[in-house]
Amino acid sequence: MTTIDTGRTLVADGALRARAEAVVPGGVYGHLRVTADRGMPPSYPQFFARGSGARLWDVDGNEYVDLMCAFGPMVAGYANPVVDAAARAQLALGDALTGPGEKYVEYAERLVGTVAHADWAMFAKNGTDATSMSVVIARAATGRTKLLKAEKAYHGANPWFTPSTAGVVGSDRADIVEFDYDDLASLERAAASVEGDVAAIVVTPFRHDGFVDQHFPSAEFARGVRALADRTGAALILDEVRTTFRVDLAGAWERFGVRPDLTAMSKALANGHALSAVVGVDSLREAAASIFVTGSFWMAGVPFAAAIATLDWMVQTDGLTRMLDAGQVLRDGLQAQASAHGLGVVQTGPTSMPFLRFEDEPRLETAIAFTDAAARRGVLVHPWHNMFVSAAHTPEDIATVLERTDEAFAEVARSR
Template sequence: MTITATQQTELPVDAALRARAGKVIPSGMYGHMNVTLMPAGFPQFYAEGKGNRLWDVDGNEYLDFMCSFGPMISGYANPVVDAAALAQQKRGDALGGPTARMVELAELMVDTVAHADWAMFAKNGTDATSLAVTIARAATGRKKLLKGGTAYHGANAWFNPNPLGSTPEDRANIIDFEFNDLASLEAAAAEAGGDAAAIILSPFRHDAPGSTDQYIVDPAFARGVRALADRIGAVLIMDEVRTGFRLHTGGAWEPLGIEPDLTAFSKAMANGYAISSVVGIDSLRQSAADIFATGSFWYAGAAMAAAIANIGLLTATDTPAQMNRVGQLLRDGLQSQAAAHGFTVFQSGPPAMPFLRFEDDDSLATAAAFTAAAVRRGVLLHPAHNWFLSTAHTEADVAWALERTDDAFAETRTLFG
């Protein structure tokens, strides 16, 4: 069954899988993929992805503006990326040691990312941010981390927004500051008292939970962060797990002329294959070599081959500009539709990673109703997390989506008249 203008209302295969999962998986699902936290109608299980479309296990088709929460950037089942991964898979993936793809990918990362002199690889974003923090502490001999407020930097004991299972000691060396507020950062540095190992932040503010606006970095703040890190001898860590290769292929702050010391990448690196990376400047090379960091699957070749192919696609043309252009079309259309249906909405963040919220909607009830109505019409959105554009999204796709979001706004108006 393909959704056109009609609505899907029941997901019987999905419901049966949820019932089975509830018996063998804690809560049936966990983490950010747990759709019991979402409005009714969101599918939990999917069967297929191709280009910018997903099909759930009940056969419903969706135009996907979540891109698997970021990993999909070149289209699901991209033939170039998949062929590279499959070719390596046929020769072996996790072998007795790394393949030549590891060296090739490290060379590519150094050539692509402006400030990178070396690269290390792991499997997911938490691996990468944890590696970066460990390297910074090893290099400085210090403990404190200066972190931007409620920013999410991974599901480890240091950064997990849910403290359950961690101890106060795990977070005792974190000092928060406000994004885009140099005075707040200066105060955090003063509180660290000479024990600041690193400043860690994202290229722009996209905190978790995502029910507040995203904030593009103030260039003066960015310059101030770099200057403060240099002055106090702290390592500047850029968390590009969510933003990497969508905002700029050489590093998100490169257009500002500002280079971090370490950057963590993951999500979009390999178009859905499991890999992450930390790249860094030459003066941190020895500290990166001295720490012990490893994983049984960190050196596997198939994901590295996929990353090489995917980064090649992304650097062949100005793909961030393409994603921003199409994302702006979506944003403009949604703004016009919301106004026509009597809603005040606020959109923030770069067009390639848009976020929409409704006025006076702290409970997210309106956002939940709108996104659920859109999902029932075949447009996959999220009420509390930023969305993602990919190179597979076109102007025609946006026009198709806007026909359906217009109906979703109309349905939402009947609920919140």
């Protein structure tokens, strides 16, 4: 077994945290913030210097096999040579110009040809942009105001959906009615409470609230959502920001035979280049054309070139299958290791996006300890967020991960 240096230091990382605190409120904010108040151990790096394939190096030179993939964007691997070559070629011609280039149209054509229900596409930069655009399109199409969403479901960092109420006023959320995920009766009650005024049902393909078991809904629920939208004239918005290209290239609810009216996509679209998309059906085309949404960088050429190359690479290398295979080997290995060390763990969520929790642990102490032990051995996991496996995780990468997580489980077991 390879000897792992568990005494790695984060000196440069600590210096950068202090510098950031002086000039940025909170230092680092949002889901990328790595601090104790976010449930992260002190061994977890905040600042990184570079990445390659499934590996990351922090600013202190420590190497990690990364099971977070930048929280999802890296689907073809860091510094993927095919994607980066396409991005460099477009950059040499220009990125943000006075108007879009041909790649903008080409990628829209490619996306419409890939996503099963898509008749058109619009673009922005972040997942929040995409979910916000979807809501506005639905309201423009229906002339209604109410949004039905699952309780605690995250759909972006705008005032409607942000998990924090700081700076949010009651009117921002006055038109949201919540239901229980995967509970069709609850959804029906929510719709009945605002009958005649439902603009959209907003739902994630699988439940991925933080800190809870993550799962796909029943086929009955998915089909019931579609039927309710059809019956009430509401738009069905599928928030695929997290699942883009990680479950099914054609759409995450194709497994149920359910196609939404609008899909919000981001993260893995361009393998780390900033891009999000809304794709939709023809009946919403006029409404989509009627709204005013814009951004000075939304039609920049480099992300579109990268996105085309990412999609080509995923198709040509059968990236989705390789990702799912790697995810299954990882999950099987983690389960066997935990059991061998007498630790009860539960793994949920899609194969390519595993969520691991320890049994009977309301305050995450063991999960944080495991994350700490793994990070000190050069593996990045997360104590309360789902992980991500990419098509760049080779069998050798997964074997390295499992060698090190076995040691991490052993350390946790000894401390209990």
